[in-house]
Structures are given as structure tokens and as C-alpha cells.
Amino acid sequence: MPDSTLEAMAKNHSFWQHQYGPYTANKSLPTGHYQADIVIVGGGFTGLTAAREIMRDSPDKHVMVLEANEIGFGASGRNGGFNMTLFGMEPETTIMRWGKQKTKEAQRYMQQAVAYVNNLIENEKLDSDYEHTGMWRVAYTNSQEKRLKKTYALLTDIAKPNSYEFYDQHMVRKKLNAPQIKSAIYEPETGILDPCKHVRALKQLAEDAGTNIYENTPVIDIRKSINGTIIKTHHAQIKAKKVILATNAWSHTLPGPKKIQNRQRPAWTYQIVSEPLTKEEWKTLGWQDRMSIEDNRQFVHYLRITTCGRITIGGGDIGYEYGKDMNKWHDPKIWRALEAHFRWLFPTLKHKKFDCQWGGAVSVNFDMTPEIGFIGDENIIYSNGCIGHGVSLTQLNGRLIADLALGIDSELSRFWIVNRNAVPVPPGNLLPYLGVKAVVGVLKGVDWYEERGKIDR
Ligand SMILES: Cc1cc2nc3c(=O)[nH]c(=O)nc-3n(C[C@H](O)[C@H](O)[C@H](O)COP(=O)(O)OP(=O)(O)OC[C@H]3O[C@@H](n4cnc5c(N)ncnc54)[C@H](O)[C@@H]3O)c2cc1C
Structure with a gap:
């Protein structure tokens, strides 16, 4: 691995941040007392999209984004880049918890979200390396295939017509030399992007619309005051009429309002990227459609091609922490497991080396459903619970949050995840930790059962 890559990892950078090259961050918020109409805490997809949409609708507003x-740096600059329609964990869990009508509405929202990102990139000519490639969800074993067929039936029932196709092994083999894949659901209306290029392009859009963005500016206190909220950083204080908490997996670490501290907890997911493939290797592999791929395990693996001719693979096991720490950036055991899965999946690429590895935190709430809510008098809006599927979701959420902040009654602002009754995280550190451990254990058991004796990596 080149020295510069090692350096990037040491700084907890992702491959995408590393590939981006030199980046000059905006200056942090200078010492002083300020007033703003809206302060947005967190500069990922959620915060930056909300900022831009607010400024487009209401250019006279004074909007500040504070990024720690x-x-x-957050999930938005280190994800797989799948612009995809999966809502929450699985359609099966959504339907079980929320019923068919709400699952249909969620599916419609997600299809709209993918289109929102696609159109934004096209209309604004964003340099996000976007490719509208389509996606596969694949099964390796008979049990997984049986479940995949049920998922296909469910998805075709809740989504608009022609959203999905089912590929048997014969069709799969025509398109990809991965003999372990038994079958796939193909979803054409999805794509892949470079997340770091994209989030920084969103920054530019938000600034062009008139937003003031401050980087390396952590918020250290949030308190209600008469006619507004006081937000403190190490050197400054702002009085804001409205506040948007767009801190996703960090939300439980925010100081101030108690409610935000029990909405979600982080789960860590890890990725590795291969060295570039040769022309000959690509030819042997097929993959000409460049579709992204997820398997249908409980602990999914996700794979895709990069524009520079590599393959990234992520997922498998996850990391979780005791208490409020946010430090699980590295997990060599999971990185090695990802290498093993890659080699098992692509026997023709067994010899490939891996150039970069990283991790990042996704926001998981206890009923596995995204949530947008209010604190107190509705002047503080929060958003979290992407469950690892937030590239499209959080950007349309940004538009939705703009509607809420500006008091616009719209189809988006009436989406049922707004102000829903989320199951709070149990109090303290021990109960949430044991709860996550128990759920992880059960899901691992399902994977073991469905793959027993069939998969030998
Ligand atoms: C490794 C990985 C792979 C993923 N792959 C996919 C994928 O392929 N497809 C998909 O749909 N989703 C994927 N996701 C999920 C997706 O990346 C997220 O849902 C999405 O980026 C969340 O955006 P966000 O703006 O809400 O949060 P973030 O991008 O995490 O932004 C939150 C920001 O808040 C800042 N912050 C935190 N605390 C403070 C504070 N006190 N003061 C100021 N700022 C603060 C953080 O620094 C951070 O930048 C993946 C996530 C990870 C980690």
C-alpha cells in the first residue's frame, strides 16, 4: 500500500477522500456573537441539501451550517455511493412494523429520492462520477434464494410496475462471472456515485445559493432561550430562530436537548478497495453493465466498480460500541473477512491485493425506521436512522426538512416518518449495548443457518 494511503487511513479517511486529493476546508466560525434565521448542525447530505433548498426557496434567510x-468526514464522504431505494432495513421489516400502505408510501418516497439525486446531478452538472447502472440483490444458497423470491414478490407488489426483474442463475452467469451467485433481483432505476465528490459538490451548491458554511466548528452546547435557541461552539455563540440537527450517527453525542440523545445509536460498517483490475481481468469477469451488488444476507455485503477500475466491497459484520464513543474506525478482522468474501465470490481475482480500507458510522434506531422529528416547540428539527441506506434518502430528507423549517405544507412534509412515534433507545449504556448485542447475535444466527455447509470461505 502506498505511504499516502496509509496516511489517509491513519487520519480515518476513506478511499474517496483519499482519491479526492487536496481539499481546502472553509475557515471555522470566528470568535463572536451571531444571529441567524436557521443554524444547521452537521454538513453531510442531510444538512447541505436542507441548506441549499431553504436558500433557494427563501433567499433572504440567513442560514449557517456548522460542521465539526x-x-x-461523516458517512456522506465514506459510503458505498449506492443511490438506491431500500428504506430502513428490509421491506419485510417495514411491512411487519408499519403495514402495507405505509411500506408502499416509503417505497414511493425512496424511488422519488433516487430520482431527486439523479436529476440534481444532471441539472446542476455535478462532478459526482454518477452512473445510473442499476443494482442487483443476490442470493448464494437455496434458503437465501427462497427468501429472495419472496422479497421479489413483495417488491413488485409495493413498487410501481417494471421496477424489478428476477434473474435466474443462467441470466446471472451471462452478465457476471461469479459462480457463487444463484439468482438476483435486478432494479434498473438506481445508480452509483463518488460520495466525497458528491458531498463537496453539494457544499458548493449550498454556498452558491447563499449558505454560510463553517468547517472544523463543533457545536458544544444547544440551549433554548427566549424567542430562539442558543448554539455554542468553542469560540462563538449564535442565537437562531430555528435549528436543524443533521448529525445522523453522532446525534446521541449532541449536548443539550435530552430527546436527541435517545433516538439512535451508531453501527460501524467497513469497506476495502481492490487494486485496479487489468483489461484481461475485466474481460474474464464480465460486469459490463457495471451494476452495484448487494447480497440478501442479514449482514449484507455491498460491492461496486469505481470509475478508476477497482472493486470496492463493504459490509459483512458490523462494529458497535459501549457508551457514547465514536472511535471504531478500524477493524482489521472485518477487513480480512471482506477480502476472504471477495476471493470466494470472484475466484478469477483470488490474487488481487487491496489498496485501502476504512470504516464509518451509520445511524440505527431501535425500530429500524428513519425518523424526522421536532424537539419542543418545533423550532428544533432532527433527522436520523438512515440504517445504512441514506445516500438518496437523506438528500430528499433535506428537501423535506426545508419544507418543515419554512412551514411549507407539502406531500413531503406529510410523509409518515415525520413526527412518528419512534421507539426510544433504552436509558444508560448497558441496556442499549446488550440490546444491540442480542439483535446482532440473532441476525448472525439467521446467516449461519441459511449458509451452513454451503459456504466455505
Ligand atoms: C461505510 C458506509 C457505507 C455506506 N454505504 C451506503 C450506500 O452505498 N448507500 C446508501 O444509501 N447509504 C450508505 N451509507 C449510509 C449513508 O452514507 C448515510 O445515510 C448518509 O451519508 C447520512 O448523511 P447525513 O448527512 O445524515 O450524515 P453524515 O454524512 O454522517 O453527516 C453528519 C455530520 O455531522 C457532523 N457532526 C457530528 N457532531 C457534530 C457537532 N457536535 N457539531 C457539528 N457537526 C457535527 C459530522 O462530522 C458529520 O459530518 C453508508 C454509510 C457508511 C458509513
């Missing part, structure tokens, strides 16, 4: 690190 540099733009691209």
Missing part, C-alpha cells in the same frame, strides 16, 4: 470536521 471537514465536509466529507
Whole structure:
């Protein structure tokens, strides 16, 4: 691995941040007392899209974005880049918890979200390396295939016509030399992007619309005051009429309002990227359609091609922490497991090396459903619970949050995840930790059962 890549990892950078090259962050918020119409805490997809949409609708507003690190540091700059329609964990869990009508509405929202991202990139000519490639969801074993067929039936029932196709092994083999894949659901209306380029392009759009963005400016206190909210950083204080908490997996670490601290907890997911493939290797592999791929395990693996001719693979096991720490950036055991899965999946690429590895936190709430809510008098809006599927979701959420902040009654602002009754995280550190451990254990058991004796990596 080149020294510069090692350096990037040491700084907890993702491959995408590394590939981006030199980046000059905006200056942090200078010492002083300020007033703003709206302060947005967190500069990822959610915060930046909300900022831009607010400014487009209401250019006279004074909107400030405060980002604790540099733009691209959060999940938005380190994800797989799948612009996809999966809502929450699985359609099966959504339907079980929320019923068919709400699952249909969620599916419609997600299809709209993918289109929102696609149109934004096209209309604004964003340099996000976007490819509208389509996606496969694949099964490796008979049990997984049986479940995949049920998922296909469910998805075709809740989504608009022609959203999905089912590929048997014969069709799969025509398109990809991955003999372990038994069958796939193909979803054409999805795509892949470079998340770091994209989130920094969103920063530019938000600034062009008139937003003031401050990087390396952590918020250290949030308190209600007469006619507004006081937001403190290390050197400054702002009085804001409205506040948007767009801190996703960090939300439980925010100081101030108690409610935000029990909405979600982080789960860590890890990725690795291969060295570039040769022309000959691509030819042997097929993959000409460049579709992204997820398997249908409980602990999914996700794979895709990069524009520079590599393959990234992520997922498998996850990391979780005791208490409020946010430090699980590295997990060599999971990285090695990802390498093993890659080699098992692509026997023709067994010899490939891996150039970069990283991790990142996704926001998981206890009923596995995204949530947008209010604190107190509706002047503080929060959003979290992407469950690892937030590239499209959080950007349309940004538009939705703009509607809420501006008091616009719209189809988006009436989406049922707004102000829903989320199951709070149990109090303290021990109960949430044991709860996550128990759920992880059960889901691992399902994977073991469905793959027993069939998969030998
Ligand atoms: C490894 C990985 C792979 C993923 N792959 C996919 C995928 O392929 N497809 C998909 O749909 N989703 C994927 N996701 C999920 C997706 O990336 C997220 O849902 C989405 O980026 C969340 O955006 P966000 O703006 O809400 O949060 P983030 O991008 O996490 O932004 C939150 C920001 O808040 C800042 N912050 C935190 N605390 C403070 C504070 N006190 N003061 C100021 N700022 C603060 C953080 O620094 C951070 O930048 C993946 C996530 C990870 C980690």
C-alpha cells in the first residue's frame, strides 16, 4: 500500500477522500456573537441539501451550517455511493412494523429520492462520477434464494410496475462471472456515485445559493432561550430562530436537548478497495453493465466498480460500541473477512491485493425506521436512522426538512416518518449495548443457518 494511503487511513479517511486529493476546508466560525434565521448542525447530505433548498426557496434567510470536521468526514464522504431505494432495513421489516400502505408510501418516497439525486446531478452538472447502472440483490444458497423470491414478490407488489426483474442463475452467469451467485433481483432505476465528490459538490451548491458554511466548528452546547435557541461552539455563540440537527450517527453525542440523545445509536460498517483490475481481468469477469451488488444476507455485503477500475466491497459484520464513543474506525478482522468474501465470490481475482480500507458510522434506531422529528416547540428539527441506506434518502430528507423549517405544507412534509412515534433507545449504556448485542447475535444466527455447509470461505 502506498505511504499516502496509509496516511489517509491513519487520519480515518476513506478511499474517496483519499482519491479526492487536496481539499481546502472553509475557515471555522470566528470568535463572536451571531444571529441567524436557521443554524444547521452537521454538513453531510442531510444538512447541505436542507441548506441549499431553504436558500433557494427563501433567499433572504440567513442560514449557517456548522460542521465539526471537514465536509466529507461523516458517512456522506465514506459510503458505498449506492443511490438506491431500500428504506430502513428490509421491506419485510417495514411491512411487519408499519403495514402495507405505509411500506408502499416509503417505497414511493425512496424511488422519488433516487430520482431527486439523479436529476440534481444532471441539472446542476455535478462532478459526482454518477452512473445510473442499476443494482442487483443476490442470493448464494437455496434458503437465501427462497427468501429472495419472496422479497421479489413483495417488491413488485409495493413498487410501481417494471421496477424489478428476477434473474435466474443462467441470466446471472451471462452478465457476471461469479459462480457463487444463484439468482438476483435486478432494479434498473438506481445508480452509483463518488460520495466525497458528491458531498463537496453539494457544499458548493449550498454556498452558491447563499449558505454560510463553517468547517472544523463543533457545536458544544444547544440551549433554548427566549424567542430562539442558543448554539455554542468553542469560540462563538449564535442565537437562531430555528435549528436543524443533521448529525445522523453522532446525534446521541449532541449536548443539550435530552430527546436527541435517545433516538439512535451508531453501527460501524467497513469497506476495502481492490487494486485496479487489468483489461484481461475485466474481460474474464464480465460486469459490463457495471451494476452495484448487494447480497440478501442479514449482514449484507455491498460491492461496486469505481470509475478508476477497482472493486470496492463493504459490509459483512458490523462494529458497535459501549457508551457514547465514536472511535471504531478500524477493524482489521472485518477487513480480512471482506477480502476472504471477495476471493470466494470472484475466484478469477483470488490474487488481487487491496489498496485501502476504512470504516464509518451509520445511524440505527431501535425500530429500524428513519425518523424526522421536532424537539419542543418545533423550532428544533432532527433527522436520523438512515440504517445504512441514506445516500438518496437523506438528500430528499433535506428537501423535506426545508419544507418543515419554512412551514411549507407539502406531500413531503406529510410523509409518515415525520413526527412518528419512534421507539426510544433504552436509558444508560448497558441496556442499549446488550440490546444491540442480542439483535446482532440473532441476525448472525439467521446467516449461519441459511449458509451452513454451503459456504466455505
Ligand atoms: C461505510 C458506509 C457505507 C455506506 N454505504 C451506503 C450506500 O452505498 N448507500 C446508501 O444509501 N447509504 C450508505 N451509507 C449510509 C449513508 O452514507 C448515510 O445515510 C448518509 O451519508 C447520512 O448523511 P447525513 O448527512 O445524515 O450524515 P453524515 O454524512 O454522517 O453527516 C453528519 C455530520 O455531522 C457532523 N457532526 C457530528 N457532531 C457534530 C457537532 N457536535 N457539531 C457539528 N457537526 C457535527 C459530522 O462530522 C458529520 O459530518 C453508508 C454509510 C457508511 C458509513
